[in-house]
Amino acid sequence: MRTLTIGPRTLTIGPRARNIGPRTLATLAIRPPVLVARSCALAIRPPGIMAGWSALATCPPASVVRSRALAIRSRRPQCRAVNTIVAASLESFRARVRERLLEAVADEISTAETPPALSSALADSHNPVVITGDDWPASRPFVRVAVEAGAPAIVWLDRWSLASAEKALAAGARAILAAPSAAAVALALSAVRAGLIVMTEAPGAGRRARDSAPGDPDETSDSELSTALRPLTNRERQILSLIAAGTSNKGIARSLGVSANTVKFHLSAAFEKLNVTRRAEAVAAAIRRGELSL
Amino acid sequence: MSAYPSLKQWNTERAALLASIVPRVGLVVADKRRALSGVRWRGDLVVTAAEAIADAERISVRFEAQDVDAEVLAADLSTDVAVLRIPTAGPLKEETPPPTPRIGEAIAIVGREPRGAAAVWGSVRLVGPAWKSRRGGDIAQRLEFDVHFDSLLEGGAVIDVQGSLIAMAVPGPSRRVIGIPAATIDQVVTRVERHGHLPQPYIGVRLQPLWLDEPTRTQLGRTGRRIPVVSGIDAGSPAVQAPLELGDLLLRVDGSPIETTETLLQRMSAVGPGNTIALEVLRAGKPAIVNVTVGERPHA
Numbered sequence: 001m002r003t004l005t006i007g008p009r010t011l012t013i014g015p016r017a018r019n020i021g022p023r024t025l026a027t028l029a030i031r032p033p034v035l036v037a038r039s040c041a042l043a044i045r046p047p048g049i050m051a052g053w054s055a056l057a058t059c060p061p062a063s064v065v066r067s068r069a070l071a072i073r074s075r076r077p078q079c080r081a082v083n084t085i086v087a088a089s090l091e092s093f094r095a096r097v098r099e100r101l102l103e104a105v106a107d108e109i110s111t112a113e114t115p116p117a118l119s120s121a122l123a124d125s126h127n128p129v130v131i132t133g134d135d136w137p138a139s140r141p142f143v144r145v146a147v148e149a150g151a152p153a154i155v156w157l158d159r160w161s162l163a164s165a166e167k168a169l170a171a172g173a174r175a176i177l178a179a180p181s182a183a184a185v186a187l188a189l190s191a192v193r194a195g196l197i198v199m200t201e202a203p204g205a206g207r208r209a210r211d212s213a214p215g216d217p218d219e220t221s222d223s224e225l226s227t228a229l230r231p232l233t234n235r236e237r238q239i240l241s242l243i244a245a246g247t248s249n250k251g252i253a254r255s256l257g258v259s260a261n262t263v264k265f266h267l268s269a270a271f272e273k274l275n276v277t278r279r280a281e282a283v284a285a286a287i288r289r290g291e292l293s294l
Numbered sequence: 295m296s297a298y299p300s301l302k303q304w305n306t307e308r309a310a311l312l313a314s315i316v317p318r319v320g321l322v323v324a325d326k327r328r329a330l331s332g333v334r335w336r337g338d339l340v341v342t343a344a345e346a347i348a349d350a351e352r353i354s355v356r357f358e359a360q361d362v363d364a365e366v367l368a369a370d371l372s373t374d375v376a377v378l379r380i381p382t383a384g385p386l387k388e389e390t391p392p393p394t395p396r397i398g399e400a401i402a403i404v405g406r407e408p409r410g411a412a413a414v415w416g417s418v419r420l421v422g423p424a425w426k427s428r429r430g431g432d433i434a435q436r437l438e439f440d441v442h443f444d445s446l447l448e449g450g451a452v453i454d455v456q457g458s459l460i461a462m463a464v465p466g467p468s469r470r471v472i473g474i475p476a477a478t479i480d481q482v483v484t485r486v487e488r489h490g491h492l493p494q495p496y497i498g499v500r501l502q503p504l505w506l507d508e509p510t511r512t513q514l515g516r517t518g519r520r521i522p523v524v525s526g527i528d529a530g531s532p533a534v535q536a537p538l539e540l541g542d543l544l545l546r547v548d549g550s551p552i553e554t555t556e557t558l559l560q561r562m563s564a565v566g567p568g569n570t571i572a573l574e575v576l577r578a579g580k581p582a583i584v585n586v587t588v589g590e591r592p593h594a
Contacts, residue, residue, distance in 0.1 A: 004523065004541030005579035013540050019500065019526030020540055245591035246491050248366050249351055264351070278349050280371050287555050290502035293528050294559055 083125040084189065087112040087132045087142040097131055097156060103182040115141045122149040129192055131156055136164035140171060147172035152192045156180065165199065174198065232291045236270040239263060240292050244283045312404055312413050314457050320357045321406040322364070322378070322449060324350035331405030331450035333462060335483055338383035342449035343464050344369040344376035355380050356406070368482065368492035372431025372563070374464050374474055375482040377492075392458035392476055394435070397421050401439055403463045403471075405450030416441025419470075430560045434481075437461050437473035495562040496591040497571075498531020499524050499538055501555055514545070514576070518553045521545075524575075532589040536573075542584070543576040562588050 002013045004020075013020060086097045086109065094111050101109050110125070112118035122128055122145070132142040133156035146153035152174040157164055160178035168176050175188045175198035188198045232240070235256075242252045249267070253260040271277060274285040286292035296302045320340060322332040324347045332342035332355060340355055347353055348369040354361040355378065364378040395401065395418045404413045422436030439452065443463065452461040452473045461473025486492055501522040514521070524542040527533045544552045547561045548571055565571055567590045575582050 002539050002541050003578040004543070005576075010579075011541070017540055018529075020502070020523070241591070242593075245494055245496075245593045246368055247593060250365075260351075280348060284556075287501075287559070290500050290525055293498050293500045293526065293531070294496070294555060294562070 083128045084109050085112055085118065085121050085125065085128050085130050086110070087115075087118045087121075087130050087146075088134070088138060089113055090134060090138070093134045093138075097133070100180070100182055100185055101131075112142075115145045118142055118145045119149065122146065122151055125151075127193070129154060129189060134158040136167055139168065139173075143168065143171050143173050154188055154192060154198075169197070169199075232270055232273060232286065233266075236266050236273075237286070237291055239266050240270060240282060240286050243267075243279050244287075244292060308415075311453070311455065311457050312402060315404050315451055315453050315459070316406075316411045317357065318459075319404050319406050319411060319451050320355045321408060322347065323354045323356075323361070325352055329408060329446060330448040331407075331446065332378065333449070333451045333459065335377075335479065336487070338379050338381070339367070339483055339487070340364065340378040340380055341462060341479055341483065342376050342378065343462065344371050344374045345464070346448055347376050353378060357382075367490065368486045370431065370482055370492055372427055372429040373433060373478055373482055374427070374431075375462070375479050377483055377486045391480075392454065392456075392460045395421060395437065395454055395460055400455055401441070401452055401460070403439070403441055403443065403447050403450045403452050405447040405463075407446045412447065414442050414447065416471075430563055432478070434475045434477040437475060438466065439463070439471045439473060441471055443471040491593055493567050493590040493593075495559075495565070495567055495588045496531070497536075497538075497562065497586050497588060498528035498533040500526030500528075501544065501558075504543070516551070516553075520553070522552060522555060522558075532586050536584045536586040538573070538575070538584055538586065539577060541577070542582075544573060545576055545581070546574040548572050 001015060002017075004011045004013060084101060086094050086101070088094050088097075094113075098109055098111070110121055112121045118130065122130070128151050130142060130146040130151055130153045132139040132146075132153060135157060136155065139153075139155045143153045143155065153172070154175040154177060155164075155168040155173045156177045156179075158179055160176075165176045174192045177184060177188055177198070180188065191198050238256065239252055242255060247255065249260055249263050253263045256263070267279075267282075270286075271282055274282050274289070276282045276285050283292065287294050318334045320332045320334060321329060322340070322342045323329050328346055328350070330343060330346050332340045334357070335341040347366065348371060350366075353364040353366060355364045356362070362380050362382060364380050367377045367379050369376040397418050397420060399418045400415060401418055402413050402415050404411065406412065416439050418437070419440040420436065420438035425433050425436050427433055437452075437460070441463075443465065445465075448464055450463045451459050452463050454460050459476055461475050462479060463471055463473055466472035482492065502525040503520040504523050522544045524533075524538055524540055524544070527538060527540060544558070546552060547558050548565075550557060550561070552558050561571055565588055567588050570585050570587050573584045573586055575584055
């Protein structure tokens with residue numbers, strides 16, 4: 001038996017284990033439990049010491065998810081009274097979110113139009129959660145106020161981009177949602193109140209300039225999020241390891257007993273997942289993501 | 295009788311000098327899209343600029359008459375040297391290493407374009423000591439040339455007035471022209487000749503970054519918030535021999551703190567296959583030193 005110890009937490013690794021996945025490493029987190037739901041699709045990880053995103057798992061129906069979240073919540077006595085504040089300067093956004101919330105939850109909903117207004121609303125509320133949006137620049141001042149006040153902030157993006165999601169997380173947001181359904185909002189609210197972090201997978205997540213806002217530096221393709229959302233397949237990893245050894249496409253095709261076109265096909269798929277255009281970059285990115293050995 | 299006999303002589307010698315090197319310079323075409331130059335270095339091995347052809351599927355090379363398909367044996371981005379094998383051999387005699395060029399000396403860069411051999415004359419702008427490229431490669435000398443250069447001459451032969459091949463011309467920063475010295479090229483070609491490819495350093499571990507919270511970061515004495523953990527070990531790899539274990543937290547390699555995987559990779563490259571690196575790890579909460587012998591990446 002081997003153990004991995006970080007801070008106060010210890011993880012035991014079985015004797016026959018060949019590798020540790022992101023989900024296992026995530027159990028090192030200070031705050032269990034991990035609530036995972038595929039989607040809507042939401043990947044949730046506990047804050048604290050963490051590695052990678054808990055892998056997306058099969059999705060139970062929304063009702064089950066909600067009741068599980070409620071069960072978590074009930075273990076934390078301070079999560080009794082609920083209060084959700086929709087904070088944004090855009091009236092149309094506030095109205096949209098409010099409507100979705102009314103479908104989803106029985107929370108008491110209030111609004112705030114400016115960061116100072118949010119400050120006073122937070123001071124008056126009991127255990128509030130802040131929902132802001134519609135893009136990251138608009139959300140940032142509100143997230144800052146919420147984080148300072150110690151209230152969890154949910155960022156609701158009308159257009160999801162990996163860069164915005166990472167920036168929001170870095171700023172301290174607890175949930176990133178992309179034009180969510182009522183069920184997703186409900187789940188996010190419960191999870192956030194239970195102390196978890198919620199991330200949405202948007203279709204085509206991981207693809208670069210097409211989804212990012214112009215001028216968004218997308219250097220985050222090698223993030224743990226990207227890895228969990230679109231991991232490399234075994235074939236892609238095999239090919240990348242031969243590329244790292246300096247083998248040409250023809251040599252790889254011969255080694256693996258496939259056609260050169262197949263190799264090219266897998267390589268393009270891998271390049272896209274890794275958000276690179278060149279072989280050397282692909283090797284570096286895969287190593288950084290823990291998908292290729294050094 | 296020429297009215298300017300010295301000039302005539304000068305021109306005759308200039309032309310003769312270049313004529314001696316032209317047969318060794320070839321046109322390199324990558325994927326039918328990018329054309330540059332290459333130099334027949336030894337036997338059936340042709341050298342060109344790695345950066346330009348690293349991602350190409352098909353390379354063809356032309357010396358005098360027709361295009362031949364070339365096999366890329368190695369494209370070393372750290373030194374920008376790519377080694378190609380062509381079917382038409384022609385064993386060349388070993389050349390003695392050329393003398394170090396001096397600043398101000400005249401040089402010519404000879405290349406081959408689709409329409410024929412091309413040459414430009416210039417002078418040596420700068421001669422400096424050995425340096426490390428951005429990708430961590432060791433280059434024997436810093437050579438810069440003051441010369442009119444275009445992309446077709448990339449990979450071309452830089453010769454001095456004795457006709458010695460002193461470097462391969464490649465573009466440098468700020469539109470300068472730098473030379474990869476013959477000594478550096480020789481080293482790469484020799485390794486490729488010996489192994490058939492360029493062996494890459496390898497120990498066989500997969501690493502994942504763990505994020506540290508503030509108290510743990512301070513307790514471990516780290517500057518950054520990330521620490522790599524061994525999340526996978528390849529069967530039969532140097533890591534198995536060492537042994538490294540799943541869950542080992544990598545702290546330092548040969549004394550330097552490992553902040554990113556790049557640190558470890560650079561150290562492995564510097565040390566090279568066959569030599570040992572000392573990894574300081576945290577195993578089950580206790581520090582340990584593991585000596586790993588760097589191996590070679592499985593090539594096929």
